[in-house]
Amino acid sequence: MNPFDLTGKVAIVTGGNGGIGLGMATGLANAGATIVLAGRNQDKGFKAAASLPGKASFIVTDVTKKADCARLIAETVALHGRLDILVNNAGMAIRKNPQDYTEDDWHRVMDTNMTSAFLCCQAAYPEMVKAGGGKIINIGSVMSQMGAPHAAPYAASKGAIVQYTRVIATAWAKDNIQANSILPGWIDTELTAAARTQVPGLNESVLARTPAGRWGRPSDLAGIAVFLASSGSDFVTGAAIPCDGGFLIRS
Numbered sequence: 310m311n312p313f314d315l316t317g318k319v320a321i322v323t324g325g326n327g328g329i330g331l332g333m334a335t336g337l338a339n340a341g342a343t344i345v346l347a348g349r350n351q352d353k354g355f356k357a358a359a360s361l362p363g364k365a366s367f368i369v370t371d372v373t374k375k376a377d378c379a380r381l382i383a384e385t386v387a388l389h390g391r392l393d394i395l396v397n398n399a400g401m402a403i404r405k406n407p408q409d410y411t412e413d414d415w416h417r418v419m420d421t422n423m424t425s426a427f428l429c430c431q432a433a434y435p436e437m438v439k440a441g442g443g444k445i446i447n448i449g450s451v452m453s454q455m456g457a458p459h460a461a462p463y464a465a466s467k468g469a470i471v472q473y474t475r476v477i478a479t480a481w482a483k484d485n486i487q488a489n490s491i492l493p494g495w496i497d498t499e500l501t502a503a504a505r506t507q508v509p510g511l512n513e514s515v516l517a518r519t520p521a522g523r524w525g526r527p528s529d530l531a532g533i534a535v536f537l538a539s540s541g542s543d544f545v546t547g548a549a550i551p552c553d554g555g556f557l558i559r560s
């Protein structure tokens with residue numbers, strides 16, 4: 310038996326209509342899972358779903374809204390009869406000095422990166438219990454562990470999601486639900502494209518500090534997503550696993 314086979318499993322990937330989310334969704338689809346992508350941009354969403362092998366669909370969702378998160382889970386179960394895998398990947402950043410953030414900035418980042426995972430996990434939990442277990446993958450960042458001058462709400466949200474993941478991993482282990490975080494390093498996506506052009510020296514410093522000697526690609530996240538979504542990781546829970554080309558271990 311292939312421990313990484315996801316045939317018959319149903320997976321939701323928030324923010325799966327582009328970037329890292331689509332990289333992970335492609336890995337899950339290639340491993341046999343039926344995929345539901347969630348995000349706000351419909352054009353990107355329908356195109357992304359069409360690019361995936363197997364059964365894949367897109368559900369318009371704003372993950373900062375509790376009703377949308379509940380509807381996402383309910384529609385997925387109505388379409389496919391079950392939910393086995395939830396990837397909380399939707400995220401954003403606002404770059405400012407800590408003293409310059411507005412309260413609205415703060416809440417936008419926290420709501421998108423952290424509260425969204427809380428809302429989706431709460432809605433998904435009863436469905437995973439019904440399915441006899443489940444896999445939750447929350448997307449942190451190297452900023453879950455490090456600091457940076459222009460990342461106050463981003464780093465706070467990414468630290469929080471790792472701690473939240475540890476809590477649900479302990480609480481829901483009895484239900485055969487494993488919850489883990491992935492900490493991506495610097496990956497070439499729309500999120501980092503602006504910073505790469507706007508922040509002098511960023512490109513060079515990422516290349517110098519990353520032992521792999523390159524930026525990551527969304528497809529670099531596919532393997533770890535499949536591992537954490539599959540029975541191959543049934544004894545792995547509450548972990549925060551870097552996928553960063555060695556960025557975090559470099560002094």
Ligand code: NDP
Nearest residue numbers: 324328329348349350371372399400450495496498499500
């Ligand atoms: P992208 O900007 O390419 O993708 C972000 C995704 O999140 C989009 O698909 C977007 O879709 C979705 N999203 C944003 N806000 C919402 C919302 N309110 N409701 C639903 N979906 C939303 O970024 P990345 O692929 O780079 O980032 C993905 C995740 O990886 C994020 O959590 C990010 O913090 C994390 N990460 C990224 C790193 C990198 O170097 N790129 C490094 C470490 C972590 P739409 O606009 O259609 O809603």
